[in-house]
Amino acid sequence: MRYSGFRVIAEALTGHKGWKPVWRDPTPQAEYDYIIIGGGGHGLATAYYLAKEFGQARIAVLEKGYLGGGNVGRNTTIIRSNYLLDGNEPFYEFSLKLWEGLEQDFNYNAMVSQRGIINLIHTDAQRDAATRRGNAMIMHGADARLLSRDEVRQMYPWLNFDNARFPIKGALMQPRGGTVRHDAVAWGYARGADQRGVDLIQNCEVTGMRIENGRIKGVETTKGFIGAKKVGVAVAGSSSKVMAHAGMRLPIESHVLQAFVSEGLKPLIDGVMTFGAGHFYVSQSDKGGLVFGGDIDGYNSYAQRGNLPVIEDVAEGGMALMPAIGRVRLLRSWGGIMDMSMDGSPIIDKTGIDGLYFNGGWCYGGFKATPASGWAFAHLLAKDEPHKTATAYRFDRFLKGLMIDEKGQGAQPNLH
Numbered sequence: 387m388r389y390s391g392f393r394v395i396a397e398a399l400t401g402h403k404g405w406k407p408v409w410r411d412p413t414p415q416a417e418y419d420y421i422i423i424g425g426g427g428h429g430l431a432t433a434y435y436l437a438k439e440f441g442q443a444r445i446a447v448l449e450k451g452y453l454g455g456g457n458v459g460r461n462t463t464i465i466r467s468n469y470l471l472d473g474n475e476p477f478y479e480f481s482l483k484l485w486e487g488l489e490q491d492f493n494y495n496a497m498v499s500q501r502g503i504i505n506l507i508h509t510d511a512q513r514d515a516a517t518r519r520g521n522a523m524i525m526h527g528a529d530a531r532l533l534s535r536d537e538v539r540q541m542y543p544w545l546n547f548d549n550a551r552f553p554i555k556g557a558l559m560q561p562r563g564g565t566v567r568h569d570a571v572a573w574g575y576a577r578g579a580d581q582r583g584v585d586l587i588q589n590c591e592v593t594g595m596r597i598e599n600g601r602i603k604g605v606e607t608t609k610g611f612i613g614a615k616k617v618g619v620a621v622a623g624s625s626s627k628v629m630a631h632a633g634m635r636l637p638i639e640s641h642v643l644q645a646f647v648s649e650g651l652k653p654l655i656d657g658v659m660t661f662g663a664g665h666f667y668v669s670q671s672d673k674g675g676l677v678f679g680g681d682i683d684g685y686n687s688y689a690q691r692g693n694l695p696v697i698e699d700v701a702e703g704g705m706a707l708m709p710a711i712g713r714v715r716l717l718r719s720w721g722g723i724m725d726m727s728m729d730g731s732p733i734i735d736k737t738g739i740d741g742l743y744f745n746g747g748w749c750y751g752g753f754k755a756t757p758a759s760g761w762a763f764a765h766l767l768a769k770d771e772p773h774k775t776a777t778a779y780r781f782d783r784f785l786k787g788l789m790i791d792e793k794g795q796g797a798q799p800n801l802h
């Protein structure tokens with residue numbers, strides 16, 4: 387079933403009786419060529435590109451809950467490619483280019499909105515760093531603009547420009563950054579993968595891996611054993627738990643990240659704004675709610691809910707930046723489990739077990755990476771070699787000291 391404006395009008399006039407479920411509910415087969423564990427954005431995108439771009443078949447995605455119930459449906463929907471380092475920028479710019487054509491590609495309205503993102507600057511040293519980052523972005527074919535204090539004031543006159551600790555001195559802007567309706571991304575990839583014959587198997591938790599003579603043979607699941615020639619793991623916050631089935635310990639910690647939505651307001655913020663110095667970032671949803679967040683909860687956890695100290699910290703950050711929100715009511719908050727790597731950058735790599743591949747360590751920035759991550763992981767699975775934009779995302783970088791530490795924070799996952 388293709389979507390079109392005519393179809394929407396025809397369905398509206400005939401009582402919406404013609405819509406069909408957009409993916410099947412298949413029974414698992416005994417064996418597949420490829421099993422992808424995790425039906426989040428990255429797992430679904432991997433299956434989609436494996437079938438569409440790399441011509442592979444006999445693919446299943448195994449999801450322990452429902453499609454899109456993990457971080458892909460819990461994030462604050464920001465996309466951007468404003469990275470500094472060589473290992474990162476080409477990958478995230480590739481991702482942004484894929485976002486730009488995604489809706490046409492999978493014929494699904496994911497509400498890709500390139501409304502622009504600004505990172506606020508508060509000191510001269512920060513302006514130097516932002517200039518350097520902007521130049522690195524431009525050199526990699528991305529877009530960047532340095533905004534003066536007056537230009538920021540023209541955009542958002544109600545910001546607290548003269549905060550004693552964090553006066554606003556300008557911003558680094560990426561006009562092509564923005565937001566995407568997160569769960570629609572999962573649905574669009576799921577629908578596209580299903581149309582290409584991928585079995586999307588929900589309520590199917592992977593509980594073990596069968597490995598014989600250093601080679602993966604398949605996975606144990608709550609629906610029984612399923613054989614596979616190759617297995618790709620893309621389970622984000624559950625990475626350590628799932629890879630433990632293969633006897634691997636990862637350079638990853640799991641932490642909670644919370645997000646918040648306020649009651650609906652009249653249009654106030656037409657782009658995305660980050661206030662890194664105060665641990666606060668914000669955009670406004672199409673329904674009018676302020677969508678905002680801040681730092682991760684500072685302890686390891688697999689619980690998809692957060693704690694009060696971070697709520698207080700985020701609210702303080704918001705009040706320091708935009709005191710006008712002091713009387714706005716909070717409508718909803720939730721948490722997701724972050725796969726925090728030791729240098730803040732992801733891993734897309736083979737493992738020491740033949741046929742077992744890993745994708746994770748996305749920290750709190752994996753949503754914007756979804757298309758490139760899926761493409762690069764599919765490339766690795768199909769060709770057994772890394773995609774050219776993901777060559778740095780290897781396990782052994784921690785062994786060799788080749789960390790991709792975008793923030794320069796060191797091996798401190800809770801600071802990335």
Ligand SMILES: Cc1cc2nc3c(=O)[nH]c(=O)nc-3n(C[C@H](O)[C@H](O)[C@H](O)COP(=O)(O)OP(=O)(O)OC[C@H]3O[C@@H](n4cnc5c(N)ncnc54)[C@H](O)[C@@H]3O)c2cc1C
Pocket residue numbers: 423424425426427428429448449450451452454455456457458459460461462463464465590591592593620621622623624628643644645679720721722723724748749750751752753754755
């Ligand atoms: C509050 C919040 C805000 C965020 N904001 C942003 C943002 O603005 N921009 C951005 O780029 N990123 C953001 N992120 C990060 C981003 O959401 C994640 O990095 C990304 O979604 C992770 O990849 P995924 O979509 O595949 O993960 P998930 O959707 O979590 O997918 C993993 C799936 O694996 C499944 N699974 C786990 N264990 C098993 C098992 N044993 N068997 C089978 N299935 C299993 C899970 O149920 C889950 O569905 C945010 C995250 C959160 C929580």
